Amino acid sequence: MHRLPIGSQRNLWRLSGCLDLFPASHLNAATGAAVKKTKMLKRYKLDDFTKGWFVGNFSPTLLATDAVEVAVKHYRAGEAESAHFHKVATELTLIVSGRVRMSGEEVGAGEIVKIEPGQATDFMPLTDTTTVVVKLPCVSGDKYPSATPSA
Secondary structure: OOOOOOOHHHHHHHHHOOHHHOOHHHEOOOOOOEOOOOOOOOOOOHHHOEOOEEEOOOOOOOEOOOOOEEEEEEEOOOOOEEEEEOOOOEEEEEEEEOEEEEOOEEEEOOOEEEEOOOOOEEEEEOOOEEEEEEEEOOOOOOOEEOOOOOO
């Protein structure tokens, strides 16, 4: 790769008329090369959201949408959720870490479970567990108790 002497790149920009496109704050001081300025990241704390749910048509949320709900959930071993089903939504559960029992089956880290509308499941963490849950579409009140999980 051919390199221009320090300052030459700035002169090249000036000669081509492009230097006026970039404010001085967007140029590398040593070489005069254009530097892409980026905005600061917008950062949030998962603890500021309800039960790990941070995307969906509820409050608080980062993105209000009827299309999908997204959560990151942390469970202690034995911290069960009772059997339930959704009439409309499909639920995807990624086990990020740990092991759980859902509908009588053991599921481990790296596995994704797809629960179809009308299909019931319970949730029992066998170890401390972290999940990512995606539910689509986002339908308020679409969670119904079930006497037994479907197998």
